[in-house]
Amino acid sequence: MAWWHRVIVVAILLVCSCANVEACEPLVQRIAKRVNIVRVVDVTHLSTSGMNLYIEVDNDTCHRLVVNEAEVDVVSKGEVIATISLRDKVVIRGNRTTTVLVPLRFKARSSFVLVRLLERMLDPNSELMLSYRLRGGTGLFKRTLVAENVAVEELFGSSTMSGEALREVVAIIR
Numbered sequence: 001m002a003w004w005h006r007v008i009v010v011a012i013l014l015v016c017s018c019a020n021v022e023a024c025e026p027l028v029q030r031i032a033k034r035v036n037i038v039r040v041v042d043v044t045h046l047s048t049s050g051m052n053l054y055i056e057v058d059n060d061t062c063h064r065l066v067v068n069e070a071e072v073d074v075v076s077k078g079e080v081i082a083t084i085s086l087r088d089k090v091v092i093r094g095n096r097t098t099t100v101l102v103p104l105r106f107k108a109r110s111s112f113v114l115v116r117l118l119e120r121m122l123d124p125n126s127e128l129m130l131s132y133r134l135r136g137g138t139g140l141f142k143r144t145l146v147a148e149n150v151a152v153e154e155l156f157g158s159s160t161m162s163g164e165a166l167r168e169v170v171a172i173i174r
Helices: 003-017 027-033 113-122 152-156 163-173
Strands: 035-047 050-059 065-076 079-086 090-092 096-108 129-138 141-151
Touching (some): 079 113
Antiparallel strands (some): 035 050
């Protein structure tokens, strides 16, 4: 069989496999549907400069996920009022429910802003918007996700986040 015959056979197999919608769905979206924050376990080393957030994560995929960098700008009326970023990478092991350390760093105009900011994020009528940059992936496949001016309730409506997790953080901080 000539080399170009093999290319045609492979192309036909790929097209036929796309009859299954999930096979054509990008890997990032398939993984996102199967990774969920179960609950907030603990908050330690809470200060005006950051905290260690321990969350229980259910990773129902065989992939070991690594988030290398993440930064979230909290925007109110077009002005960045706080930035939350990772101090170190976060590793979520595959095929299990496990507690994961999320080391966060805060940058805000005032230390008094932080708790009030969390409370405002819980308000469904809040005008707060989030802009984020996230770099991570599985093994060899790394990807950067960027979004600008995402409403807080839109982010919490996704399968991987919940407003309940944020409520737990606020309750622990108080």
